[in-house]
Amino acid sequence: MIQRTATRIEARPIDHADHSWQRLLSESVTTPDALLRRLDLDPTTWLHGADKGHRLFPIRVPEPYLSRIARGDPDDPLLRQVLPFSSEAETYPGFVSDPLQESGSMPATGLIRKYDSRALLMVTGQCAINCRYCFRRHFPYEDHRLSPEDRAQALKALSDDTRINEVIFSGGDPLVANDRLLSAWLRHWQPSHTSAG
Ligand code: SF4
Structure with missing residues (x-):
């Protein structure tokens, strides 16, 4: 039984003048060891599993998110989203790695087309945070x-x-793409609806 003696950390206010979101993302925690140390979790209990899962899909947790996780609580739901x-290495009957069947619906690099009237553009593979689910x-x-040629072809x-x-601009998280790239897409493509998802 886990004794819940965790302390929730007050989210630190972010000084936007000194911490651009790009800088915050570049300083994200990206290793199991650093994540466990930062949250006072015992590596002898958690490191082996975290390493194994991390090799399948890497950890990425930015500070504003990290600062909201309770220290010493392995059941904190925010932690469970990233630990x-x-x-994760186990296999189950019926498991598929492409649950939305996207791989068979890509007419061009970075473009997913499952419906006649709607297309989804993989603007970036990056996310601000890597969610285990x-x-x-x-x-x-x-x-x-x-590449620039791929972009021209997709357009x-x-x-x-x-x-x-x-x-639909997608990814990854399309809003971590740089503004110049996003505005270039928007300049060239002005449909009746353009959304991010
Ligand atoms: S695509 Fe969405 S769910 Fe997947 S890791 Fe990025 S933010 Fe999380």
């Missing part, structure tokens, strides 16, 4: 990194098909 477990944790982002595929009236 890997060895059970992510349904795209197996997505081959490396194969869908968009052409979108522009040529008049049935498409909505393009």
